[in-house]
Amino acid sequence: MKAAQITGYGDAPAVLRINDVDRPAPGPGEVLVAVEASSVNGLDTIVRAGGLRIVTGRRFPIGVGLDFAGVVAAAGADVRDHRVGDRVWGTVPPLKRRAVGPAAEYVLVGADRIGPVPAGISSAEAASLVVAGTTALTALRDTLRFTSGERLLVRGAAGGVGTAAVQLAHAMGGHVTALARGRHAEALRALGADEVFDYGVTAPDGIGPFDVILDTVGSGLHGYRRRLTRNGRMATIALSASSVAAIAVSTVHGARRIRTLSSDPDAAVLRALAGHVASGGLRPVVDSVYPLADIAAAHQAFERGGVVGKQVVTVSGT
Structure with a gap:
């Protein structure tokens, strides 16, 4: 089968290759998914550039991708909830080193890490929602405990997590x-934003206050934390040297500290996400679609930014 692999750390065109690899077979508790689409996420580009080499090491090749949508091609003998031919979406463990990831013709994954694709959306659309949607849902529902009537700021609102968070918070009855x-x-208002500010011309002290802040950028966190109400909560999904330092310093503020989170969804979270899609509260936002052979271009587009939604890589089907 064909699989995208990282052959060394560096820029996408220099180190991403489409290689021929052996097609795996599922063992107990595993399913083999024929991948139709995967998306580009921040962790993908950080791993490729060597930003997590302390975890990923120096043995190559390294598999590419976190999420996928496709069709079950084979299942282990003890798998009961998924059958060959089922349309599914899911993720692989985010920090487990592997030679083949979801950016491939097939991916091997635990049966507890997949769920049915919501009806009415394509595999490319489904792939765009898996990591972005579950991250936004986990942040709002579990980490920040966002409730109806609260005022939410989504920083980096045009990205994958941002567009999902705007929609989910609007559906939950918040002011976004x-x-x-x-x-x-215009695009963000169409997704449910009540107000939109240009970060290039609006300073933190020019907006707010907010009950909840969800940050996807990672810089200038202290300035935004000061815009919280007395019982406000803030979380960031962007980890860097500066954001880690800001998170550590913020612990002196107790409940108003800056929290962090990452998404590693199980089947229950995927079911909850599918429910939001089915209810109309969440729809895919796809900026651009690339074939697997052009995955390096998809990585470059992600790193350039300035788009609305996700970059998706199609492997087969749509």
Whole structure:
């Protein structure tokens, strides 16, 4: 089978290759999924650039991708909930080193890490929602405990997690303020944002206050944390040297500290996400679609930014 692999750390065109690898067979508790689409996520580009080499090491090749949508091609003998031919979506463990990831013709995954694709969306659309949607849902529902009537700021609102968070918070009955590039204002209002501010011209002290802040950027966190109400909560999904330092310093503020989270969804979270899609509260936002052979271009587009939604890589089907 064909699989995208990292052959060394560096820029996408230099180190991403489509290689021929052996097609795996599922063992107990595993399913083999014929991948139809995968998406590009921040962790993918960080791993490829060597930002997590302390975890991923220096043995190559390294598999590419976190999420996928496709069709069950084979199942282990003890798998009961999934049958060959089922349309499914899911993820692989985010920090487990592997030679083949979801950016491949087939991916091997635990049966507890997949769920049925919601009806009415394509595999490319489904792939765009898996990591982005579950991250936004986990952040709002579990980490920040966002409730109806609260005022939310989504920083980096035009990205994959941001567009999902805007929609979910709107569906939950919140007042949503989006911070993004000014040219994305119309698209974000269409997704449910009540207000949109251009981060290039609006300073933190020019907006707010907010009950909840969800950050996807990672810089300038202290300035935004000061915009919280007395019982406000803030979380970031962007980890860097500066954001880790800001998170550590913020612990002195107790409940108003800056929290962090990552998404590693199980089948229950995927079911919850599918429910939001089925109810109309969440829809896919796909910026661009690339064939597997052009995955390096998809990585470059992600790193350039300035888009609304996700970059998706199609492997087979749609």
